[in-house]
Amino acid sequence: MTINQPLVAGNWKMHKNIRETREFLHSLIKLLRPPLPCEVAIFPPFTSLPAAAEILTDSGIALGAQNVHWEPTGAFTGEISPLFLVELGCRYCIIGHSERRLLFGETDEICNRKIKAAQSAGLRPILCCGETLEERNAHQTIEILRRQLEKGLKGITSADLDIAYEPVWAIGTGHTATPDQAAEIHNWIHLWLRSRFDDAADHIRVLYGGSVKPENAMALIRQTGVDGLLVGGASLDVNTFSIIVNSFKEGQSVFS
Numbered sequence: 001m002t003i004n005q006p007l008v009a010g011n012w013k014m015h016k017n018i019r020e021t022r023e024f025l026h027s028l029i030k031l032l033r034p035p036l037p038c039e040v041a042i043f044p045p046f047t048s049l050p051a052a053a054e055i056l057t058d059s060g061i062a063l064g065a066q067n068v069h070w071e072p073t074g075a076f077t078g079e080i081s082p083l084f085l086v087e088l089g090c091r092y093c094i095i096g097h098s099e100r101r102l103l104f105g106e107t108d109e110i111c112n113r114k115i116k117a118a119q120s121a122g123l124r125p126i127l128c129c130g131e132t133l134e135e136r137n138a139h140q141t142i143e144i145l146r147r148q149l150e151k152g153l154k155g156i157t158s159a160d161l162d163i164a165y166e167p168v169w170a171i172g173t174g175h176t177a178t179p180d181q182a183a184e185i186h187n188w189i190h191l192w193l194r195s196r197f198d199d200a201a202d203h204i205r206v207l208y209g210g211s212v213k214p215e216n217a218m219a220l221i222r223q224t225g226v227d228g229l230l231v232g233g234a235s236l237d238v239n240t241f242s243i244i245v246n247s248f249k250e251g252q253s254v255f256s
């Protein structure tokens, strides 16, 4: 496992059909010559996962899903089992993205069940957390994060997971958290994780997400406690995404 490396993850959301997925990944493999400067993972839509898995075999680039169901099988029309994702070669699964929380009613309790199911199946969940603009302005950021982490990770004993801090006001808006804002929250999350998982917390990365671009990636990853990036819009263009990945060549990682 490569959990001692920072992670750059591309969350494609509902973008890219199978042909576009193939084109992107063939180009990405050419652009990112080994050794990779950090761990890289791509999160395509479910329909593109088989094609992506085939292309990424032996590439060193990991594959993940954007969502998962909390049961391994059953009468859950339209849902995807964590076992099916493992069968496809997925290593990761995003859980509790703010779009799922806000648009699809995903609660902390649902996130918790999904994390347990993902870990049981052998996936490494990435739990997303973050406050809205109203919550930030009302000085509730820490309170919201504490609730999302406490409830989301309730009963979880394995540290085989990562966290993504994605302030909702920064997602798709062009307003990135400043490096100082990110550092403050990431350090708080790391302290919380340490109090919860003891030494095992050293193996949990805290990624930053929200309007990450080549222009701001370096300043963000230079902050203590920022162990990687969860990139949305800027992960859809292969050149832009590779530039972000390659920022790790110069912007040294503080994760060890």
Ligand code: 13P
Pocket: 011, 097, 166, 170, 171, 172, 173, 174, 209, 210, 211, 212, 230, 231, 232, 233, 234
């Ligand atoms: P953007 O990078 O488009 O702001 O999206 C961030 C995100 O939601 C990644 O999960």
